[in-house]
Amino acid sequence: MDENNCIKSFRHVFCKTYCKKQGIIVDLKNIEHIGIAVNNIDESLKYYEGVLGLKCYAIEEVAEQKVKTAFLKIGETKIELLEATSDDSPIAKFIEKRGQGIHHIAFAVNGIESALSELKVNEIQLIDEKPRKGAEGLDIAFLHPKSTGGVLTEICEKK
Ligand code: ZN
Numbered sequence: 001m002d003e004n005n006c007i008k009s010f011r012h013v014f015c016k017t018y019c020k021k022q023g024i025i026v027d028l029k030n031i032e033h034i035g036i037a038v039n040n041i042d043e044s045l046k047y048y049e050g051v052l053g054l055k056c057y058a059i060e061e062v063a064e065q066k067v068k069t070a071f072l073k074i075g076e077t078k079i080e081l082l083e084a085t086s087d088d089s090p091i092a093k094f095i096e097k098r099g100q101g102i103h104h105i106a107f108a109v110n111g112i113e114s115a116l117s118e119l120k121v122n123e124i125q126l127i128d129e130k131p132r133k134g135a136e137g138l139d140i141a142f143l144h145p146k147s148t149g150g151v152l153t154e155i156c157e158k159k
Contacts (some may be wrong), residue, residue, distance in 0.1 A: 008042050025118040032108040032138075032156050033071075033078035037101060039082045041070045048072055050077065060135050067091050069135045080106075080135070104142070106154035115155055119143065128131050131157070 011151055038044040041059065048054050053076035054072040061068045066089035070081040082103055084092035094103055109115045112131045134140035134156060143153040 010126055026107070026115045026155065027110040029108040031077045032106040032154075033080045034102060035082055035104040035106065035152075035154070036071060037091050037103040038081050038083055039100055040086050040096065043067060044081050045070065048065045048081070054079065058136070062135050065090065065134075071136070104152040104154050106140070106156050109155045109157055112141060112157040114156055116133060116141055124148070 012043075045056055049056060049072075054074060056070050056072050058071045059068065060071075063085075066084060066086040068083045068085050070083075072079045072081075082091045084090075084095070086092065091103070116126060116129065116131070122127075125147040126141065127144050128141035131139035131141045134154075136158075138156040138158055140156040141155055143155070145152045
């Protein structure tokens with residue numbers, strides 16, 4: 001088994017003898033975005049655009065998640081502002097409990113399906129067992145903060 005086959009295989013953790021990337025469970029590329037829960041995107045843009053000088057280049061509603069998202073880019077990384085579009089939105093619940101603030105961190109990965117399998121084998125609790133479609137057409141999946149030291153973590157891949 002060579003390295004390339006290995007990283008795509010489902011039991012990567014068990015192939016240490018063959019794989020140069022031994023020990024790697026998730027093949028991370030970069031921080032794709034940081035998700036920030038806000039009460040109101042227009043209000044928040046006054047800070048992110050007006051004070052920090054970033055540019056919002058897209059606003060998108062993800063009906064399934066009951067959120068409106070605004071994207072700003074800073075280097076390779078994006079800031080994703082998340083506003084609830086309904087009272088039973090996960091973002092509404094988050095803000096109710098904890099107020100506005102950092103909601104999740106998203107890592108771009110190579111091979112999201114194999115990453116999920118590897119994480120599961122390693123007893124990381126998955127919120128999404130299979131990738132689903134997120135904003136900007138990315139395949140995304142969330143990991144439970146219980147097994148990531150309190151940080152709601154998203155892994156995503158552009159296909
Ligand atoms: Zn996200």
